[in-house]
Amino acid sequence: MNTAVxxxxxxxxxxxxxxxxxxxxxxxxxxxxxxxxxxxxxIEASGAEIVTLAVRRSxxxxxxxxxxxxxxxxxxxxxxxxxxxxxxxxxxxxxxxxLARELLDxxxxxxxxxxxxxxxxxxxxxxxxxxxxxxxxxGFRVMVYTNDDPIMAKRFEQMGCVAVMPLAAPIxxxxxxxxxxxxxxxxxxxxxxxxVDAGVGTASDAAIAMELxxxxxxxNTAIAEAKNPILMASAMKKGIEAGxxxxxxxxxxxxxxxxxxxxxxxxxxx
Amino acid sequence: MLVIINGIExxxxxxxxxxxxxxxxxxxxxxxxxxxxxxxxxxxxxxxxIKDGDxxxxxxxIGGGQSTYNW
Numbered sequence: 001m002n003t004a005v006x007x008x009x010x011x012x013x014x015x016x017x018x019x020x021x022x023x024x025x026x027x028x029x030x031x032x033x034x035x036x037x038x039x040x041x042x043i044e045a046s047g048a049e050i051v052t053l054a055v056r057r058s059x060x061x062x063x064x065x066x067x068x069x070x071x072x073x074x075x076x077x078x079x080x081x082x083x084x085x086x087x088x089x090x091x092x093x094x095x096x097x098x099l100a101r102e103l104l105d106x107x108x109x110x111x112x113x114x115x116x117x118x119x120x121x122x123x124x125x126x127x128x129x130x131x132x133x134x135x136x137x138x139g140f141r142v143m144v145y146t147n148d149d150p151i152m153a154k155r156f157e158q159m160g161c162v163a164v165m166p167l168a169a170p171i172x173x174x175x176x177x178x179x180x181x182x183x184x185x186x187x188x189x190x191x192x193x194x195x196v197d198a199g200v201g202t203a204s205d206a207a208i209a210m211e212l213x214x215x216x217x218x219x220n221t222a223i224a225e226a227k228n229p230i231l232m233a234s235a236m237k238k239g240i241e242a243g244x245x246x247x248x249x250x251x252x253x254x255x256x257x258x259x260x261x262x263x264x265x266x267x268x269x270x
Numbered sequence: 271m272l273v274i275i276n277g278i279e280x281x282x283x284x285x286x287x288x289x290x291x292x293x294x295x296x297x298x299x300x301x302x303x304x305x306x307x308x309x310x311x312x313x314x315x316x317x318x319x320i321k322d323g324d325x326x327x328x329x330x331x332i333g334g335g336q337s338t339y340n341w
Contacts, residue, residue, distance in 0.1 A: 029335015052335055054332050057277070068330060
């Protein structure tokens with residue numbers, strides 16, 4: 001009996017971003033946790049190898065000996081992905097990336113987001129395009145947050161972004177994938193990794209993103225705001241892996257009616 | 271002389287360099303500095319002089335995923 005089942009081993013199915021292979025397809029943020037210890041433990045449990053963080057003004061004259069996030073999330077252990085969260089115009093996003101590059105010793109991989117308004121946190125696409133153009137010219141490797149718009153996703157790819165990250169739902173909303181058809185179209189058209197960035201609420205949302213063929217998922221709030229963030233981080237890891245394997249396995253077709261699993265022939269009743 | 275550091279008017283010595291300023295503010299750990307919207311590489315902290323009216327930003331890494339968070 002041949003029961004050889006093809007299982008995915010390390011290196012078999014890496015996520016490649018900017019020519020660097022990663023085993024984990026889950027990327028995580030570091031905001032909203034109760035402490036740096038909790039952040040560290042959740043990231044450990046998630047198995048993530050790419051960790052995003054923000055850049056902010058240092059406190060002048062207060063909390064001088066504040067612990068530093070980078071003491072907990074080591075750039076030697078993780079690929080640090082500085083983000084431009086909180087930027088509402090192209091100039092601040094570009095300045096943030098330049099500061100991050102200096103902060104992280106010439107590190108060029110960045111997550112670009114330029115937001116349109118505080119209520120929806122939807123991206124400002126013209127401003128994002130303008131910032132991406134400058135950053136790419138300056139040698140940054142840009143992973144870009146955008147709408148679930150297939151035309152824009154292609155545009156960002158063509159201008160040289162190393163990954164395109166459409167939202168599934170508004171940032172921090174936890175609403176799951178609101179437009180799976182658009183995400184699927186973006187994935188089908190893509191020549192660079194497509195990662196769902198924002199909107200995932202629980203492990204099944206992450207699995208759905210992966211089943212649609214996304215290359216990865218970036219999330220923060222879904223883990224940080226869970227009642228038990230460490231357990232949710234572990235759940236997300238499994239959701240991502242299950243979704244990926246289901247995508248690679250190729251799901252059965254959907255049918256409108258039943259289809260019996262047992263043969264009809266040879267029944268002893270009639 | 272007066273300079274603006276992270277949005278706050280601050281008095282510093284007339285011949286201060288970026289390195290002097292970091293020491294005066296007792297900043298430790300990994301930081302990055304912008305002087306009048308231009309990055310000052312760490313290698314230039316010792317040599318770069320500050321002028322009256324300069325606008326300086328000093329930043330570090332914090333937790334964040336997507337967007338602005340109210341802490």
